Amino acid sequence: MRRRVSERYTILIARTGKEPRALSFRPVVVLLVALTFVGWAGVTGYFYARAAALRNTEARLAQLSEQARELSLQLSREQSRNDALAGEAATMLKQLDQLESQIDRLRERAGLPKLKVTPTRGEKTGGDGQGGGVPLNTEDMLKLTAERLKALTGNLSSKIEPALEQTLAREAARPVGYPLRVKTYIASGFGTRHNPFGRGYEFHDGVDLPAWYGTPIYATAPGKVIETGWSNIYGYHVKIDHGFGYRTLYGHMSKILVKRGQTVKHGQVIGKVGSTGRSTGPHVHYSVFVWGKAVNPVSFLEAPAYAKR
Numbered sequence: 164m165r166r167r168v169s170e171r172y173t174i175l176i177a178r179t180g181k182e183p184r185a186l187s188f189r190p191v192v193v194l195l196v197a198l199t200f201v202g203w204a205g206v207t208g209y210f211y212a213r214a215a216a217l218r219n220t221e222a223r224l225a226q227l228s229e230q231a232r233e234l235s236l237q238l239s240r241e242q243s244r245n246d247a248l249a250g251e252a253a254t255m256l257k258q259l260d261q262l263e264s265q266i267d268r269l270r271e272r273a274g275l276p277k278l279k280v281t282p283t284r285g286e287k288t289g290g291d292g293q294g295g296g297v298p299l300n301t302e303d304m305l306k307l308t309a310e311r312l313k314a315l316t317g318n319l320s321s322k323i324e325p326a327l328e329q330t331l332a333r334e335a336a337r338p339v340g341y342p343l344r345v346k347t348y349i350a351s352g353f354g355t356r357h358n359p360f361g362r363g364y365e366f367h368d369g370v371d372l373p374a375w376y377g378t379p380i381y382a383t384a385p386g387k388v389i390e391t392g393w394s395n396i397y398g399y400h401v402k403i404d405h406g407f408g409y410r411t412l413y414g415h416m417s418k419i420l421v422k423r424g425q426t427v428k429h430g431q432v433i434g435k436v437g438s439t440g441r442s443t444g445p446h447v448h449y450s451v452f453v454w455g456k457a458v459n460p461v462s463f464l465e466a467p468a469y470a471k472r
């Protein structure tokens with residue numbers, strides 16, 4: 164067996180002009196130094212690898228969060244666009260409701276029945292009344308709005324307008340107000356009355372409105388003069404046809420200022436107050452006929468509600 168006492172590792176460091184320096188180590192020291200180096204390198208390598216992985220993860224995380232941010236931005240843009248559309252649709256539906264009630268008023272004026280305000284969502288939903296007030300999504304709301312608008316517009320032009328024109332023409336033809344522009348009163352009303360010239364009763368087919376001799380008499384609606392001249396009852400009188408079954412008669416005139424066949428406007432002077440015919444003093448006898456039948460002129464003396472505003 165060999166003794167391993169003096170086995171050593173020596174490092175010689177050469178120096179210019181001087182003796183070399185010798186550094187001598189025991190093997191165990193060399194081994195320790197070597198082990199220390201290997202350990203340090205391993206630890207460093209480990210941490211280096213860990214740090215690299217961490218950096219990788221961080222980068223990936225940053226990328227992901229950027230993507231998420233983008234997505235949420237996109238989503239909120241979409242959401243606000245959707246909200247805006249829904250708001251718009253709701254506003255349109257509200258306006259439609261107002262439009263419908265306006266149209267209903269027009270229909271009432273035109274003498275048509277009221278609209279049946281039910282959403283036109285096809286025949287299927289009409290079953291048990293459901294689906295009427297259920298909030299719809301934006302797309303459905305817009306579709307519904309467009310359908311209702313189309314229906315209303317069609318209704319307006321095809322039904323209401325012609326009926327309304329007819330109504331307006333009829334209303335314009337309706338006699339309105341007094342045939343006098345001076346203060347007067349109903350001296351003798353419509354209906355059965357005592358005979359002012361003798362005994363018994365008679366039917367008075369109009370109202371008697373006293374005024375000074377010569378006071379102008381006005382047509383109470385536009386129309387065409389169909390009768391002028393003398394009669395034993397009404398004296399000098401004028402009869403006007405206004406259309407739509409309306410006719411008016413003005414009696415006991417002192418002077419007739421229109422000719423038969425002449426067209427007159429509402430408010431046009433047609434004659435002057437007198438006491439001709441069967442009369443006891445200056446006044447105008449005013450009759451209103453509807454489809455040939457004398458009616459009480461009282462309801463025609465006051466302007467109807469639609470004409471008052």
Ligand SMILES: [Zn+2]
Pocket residue numbers: 351367369370371447448449
């Ligand atoms: Zn009379």
